[in-house]
Amino acid sequence: MTENFDLTKYQDPLEIQRALLGGKTIAVVGLSGNSLRASNFVGFYLQRHGYQVIPVNPREEEILGEKSYGSLLDIPVPVDIVNVFRNPDALPGIAKDAVAIGAKVLWCQFNVINEEGARIAEEGGLTVIMDRCIKVEHARYVGRMHWLGFNTERITSVRSGLD
DSSP: OOTTOOGGGGOOHHHHHHHHHHOOEEEEETOOSOTTSHHHHHHHHHHHTTOEEEEEOTTOSEETTEEOBSSGGGOOSOOSEEEEOSOGGGHHHHHHHHHHTTOSEEEEOTTOOOHHHHHHHHHTTOEEEESOOHHHHHHHHTSSSSTTOSOOSOOOSSOOSOO
16 A cells, blocks of 8 residues: 555545445445454345345355345346455455455445555546445444434443433
């Protein structure tokens, strides 16, 4: 990663909200069948909130009650968001596949940061969100993170007394 790589460019609140509200089908690359893994918890959460979750994991046949695919290129339906739970080094290849299938958004989870992957996706016309958890952002902007439903810029279950 170069020193002048501006990660904040990929964390724009409006782009995050557009992705969450505009996407209905989410391919989760690296979704684990192990319920103790973060990817499984996130996939379960997304299903519970009405998204169609498509697992992409060549080592599993089925995850969260859905057929698992070996790669993005194997998915037979249109995908809105490609959510990535993989090593950052895998991101350029995943970005190429996301462009090839016509996805709208490449969403990279916490610490999945790769400048080349972002460039490939952007050049292919995708919105890129990087170093953000889709579950946390959904709860912040669409879910019930705050009782009034607006962004408080903090993630906590403790009320300050001002709420």
